[in-house]
Amino acid sequence: MSQKLADIAHSRAGDKGNTLVLSLFPLEEKDYSLLVEKVTAEKVKQHLSHQLKGSVTRHEIPELKALLFTCENALTSGVTTSLALDAHGKSLSYALLEMKI
Amino acid sequence: MNEKIRIGCGAGFSGDRLEPALILTEKGYLDYLVLECLAERTIALAQKRKQQDPHTGYDVLLERRIEGLLPLLLQHKTRLITNMGAANPIAGANKILEIAKKAGLKVKVAIVLGDDVFDQLNGEEFSLEGSKPLNTYGKLVSANAYLGVDAILPALATDAQIILTGRVADPSLFLAPMIHELGWDKENEDLMGKGTVLGHLMECAGQITGGYFADPVTKPVPNMDILGHPIVEVSRDGSGIITKVEETGGLINTQTAKEQLLYEVLDPGNYFTPDVVADFRSVRFEEVGPNQLKVNGGSGKTKPETLKVSVGYQAGWIGEGKISYAGAHAVERAKLAGEIIEKRIGDRFDEFRVDYIGLSSLHGESVSKGTSPYEVRLRIAGKSNEKALAQLVGEEVEALYTNGPAGGGGARKYLNEVIGVVSILMDRNQIHPSIQVFES
Known part of the structure; x- marks a missing residue:
């Protein structure tokens, strides 16, 4: 059965200039290995291709059961000068959670 | 202690x-x-x-x-x-x-x-973000x-x-x-x-x-x-x-x-x-x-x-206008309105953007594909160094009331001065x- 990341994970978006940071955690710890397996940097880049114009780096933090995606050149020009409605990219955590796994 | x-x-x-x-x-x-x-x-x-x-x-x-x-x-x-x-x-x-x-x-x-x-800057420092000198961004503030x-x-x-x-x-x-x-x-x-x-x-x-x-x-x-x-x-x-x-x-x-x-x-x-x-x-x-x-x-x-230094610069003006459509063909009418404005003024701006709030304004077309909302809000934004030109964006969106598709309501216009921020490192x-x- 295909399910969305939103069914098994939670996420928070943060910004630094034109870099978007997306954290990802399983709602239940047992699903961490599934996230590690399925949600690769390549898949995130592909899923958010309209938004992510630069490299995507994935950090694994097993002690916290967390993944962190650092996405460069991802916020058109950064919060201070972007024309985007959501210039910070604060809503993009939920774009990640739309991914089918 | x-x-x-x-x-x-x-x-x-x-x-x-x-x-x-x-x-x-x-x-x-x-x-x-x-x-x-x-x-x-x-x-x-x-x-x-x-x-x-x-x-x-x-x-x-x-x-x-x-x-x-x-x-x-x-x-x-x-x-x-x-x-x-x-x-x-x-x-x-x-x-x-x-x-x-x-x-x-x-x-x-x-x-x-x-x-x-600020007094220590000469404008020739390279920003961390764009790898170009600060003075190429705009007047430093x-x-x-x-x-x-x-x-x-x-x-x-x-x-x-x-x-x-x-x-x-x-x-x-x-x-x-x-x-x-x-x-x-x-x-x-x-x-x-x-x-x-x-x-x-x-x-x-x-x-x-x-x-x-x-x-x-x-x-x-x-x-x-x-x-x-x-x-x-x-x-x-x-x-x-x-x-x-x-x-x-x-x-x-x-x-x-x-x-x-x-x-x-x-x-x-x-x-x-x-x-x-x-x-x-x-x-x-x-x-x-x-x-x-x-x-x-x-x-x-x-x-x-080194310490990080945030440098502010004048980045022009952003003008913005919004108007809503609902019911039958709401998305089609909003898209027509967007095309009209883009044809009327789009090419006069350094940066110009058309969004459909309720459809694709936050996550773009690829994630929202195939969904169809009951109502949609058109949002248009344009950036310019000329205040009057930026202001025109909202004015044109407002004028869709009488010069655009059927049933457009709730028009609003905004104008904001833009201060951009980039960073350098300093000893x-x-x-x-x-x-x-x-x-x-």
């Missing part, structure tokens, strides 16, 4: 709510209250206000926040540390004395200076270095009840009182790392008590209408317990803390501040009671030789913090 101190965070950004800080001060048994009110762009905007009027340039809510807080701070012997000095801590301190005088109170304010390094605990500690060494700073690194607002009260050695990188972890968890206030977290389906948070802001009780070993005033709403648990720990962190093994390069990967959380979270771990490495030996004390 103390075994423990309690620090509350009453504001996590300049526009944050006023009430949680009052509750924290009145009922939180705090030694220190921190108000973090200064985003990257906020200080550039404050510099512009100061240029227009030298008596301004401190945080726009300083007056309202201090009027409410000052009697409580003095009554409960809680010291306030805040970056509400923004671009003009001297004017901010004078304003606080004026408020105290009006209320018949005596107060001492220590201000931290030295973050303003501000340059503020992120100061650290070195700058705040001398202010804490006075007996001032209020410490007012300009640009300092957010976690340093918390780490400084830990060092001051718990007798920590600044060269102890492990403790600097642990204290920075706690400061980082606290600095966004409501973001660790359930704000920016709640999802009624997967992550419900109780009583968000009375969301409390956090308190950290820090022990000498660098561990801490994060909690809140009991009667307030919100939630503190491992989930809220994990989301905040990694918030805006580019590399969890190397979190740069002026005080330390912190490693967040070994942080451990333990729920020791309802809304009581023990934080342990984290470590640090030698602090960087920390070039930056000379100082303090001044003001007394009523």
Whole structure:
């Protein structure tokens, strides 16, 4: 059965200039290995291709059961000068959670 | 020297709510209250206000926040540390004395200076973001270095009840009182790392008590209408317990803390501040009671030789217009309206953008494909160095009432001056913090 990341994970978006940071955690710890397996940097880049114009780096933090995606050149020009409605990219955590796994 | 101190965070950004800080001060048994009110762009905007009027340039809510807080701070012997000095801590301190005088109170304010390094720029420095010289961005309006605990500690060494700073690194607002009260050695990188972890968890206030977290389906948070802001009780070993005033709403648990720990962190093994390069990967959380979270771990490495400097520049004007369509063919009509405006004025702008709110404005076409909303709001934005041209965007959207598709309603127009912010690194030996004390 295909399910969305939103069914098994939670996420928070943060910004630094034109870099978007997306954290990802399983709602239940047992699903961490599934996230590690399925949600690769390549898949995130592909899923958010309209938004992510630069490299995507994935950090694994097993002690916290967390993944962190650092996405460069991802916020058109950064919060201070972007024309985007959501210039910070604060809503993009939920774009990640739309991914089918 | 103390075994423990309690620090509350009453504001996590300049526009944050006023009430949680009052509750924290009145009922939180705090030694220190921190108000973090200064985003990257906020200080550039404050510099512009100061240029227009030298008596301004401190945080726009300083007056309202201090009027409410000052009697409580003095009554409960809680010291306030805040970056509400923004671009003009001297004017901010004078304003606080004026408020105290009006209320018949005596107060001492220590201000931290030295973050303003605008005079040291020549414009040829390369930005970290674009790898091009600063002077190619636009007219420069501000340059503020992120100061650290070195700058705040001398202010804490006075007996001032209020410490007012300009640009300092957010976690340093918390780490400084830990060092001051718990007798920590600044060269102890492990403790600097642990204290920075706690400061980082606290600095966004409501973001660790359930704000920016709640999802009624997967992550419900109780009583968000009375969301409390956090308190950290820090022990000498660098561990801490994060909690809140009991009667307030919100939630503190491992989930809220994990989301905040990694918030805006580019590399969890190397979190740069002026005080330390912190490693967040070994942080451990333990729920020791309802809304009581023990934080342990984290470590640090030698602090960087350079400090980050935020440079503000004039980036022109953004004009914006919005109008809504609903019912049959709502998306088609909104798209027609967008095409009309784009044809009429689109090619006159450096940057121009058409969005469909309700359909694809936040996550773009690829994620929302195949969905069809009942109503949609057209949003058009354009950027220009000419104010009048930027203004035209909203005017043209408004004119869709009579010159566009059927059933367009609720048009609104906006015009904003844009201050862009880029960063450079500066040798920390070039930056000379100082303090001044003001007394009523």
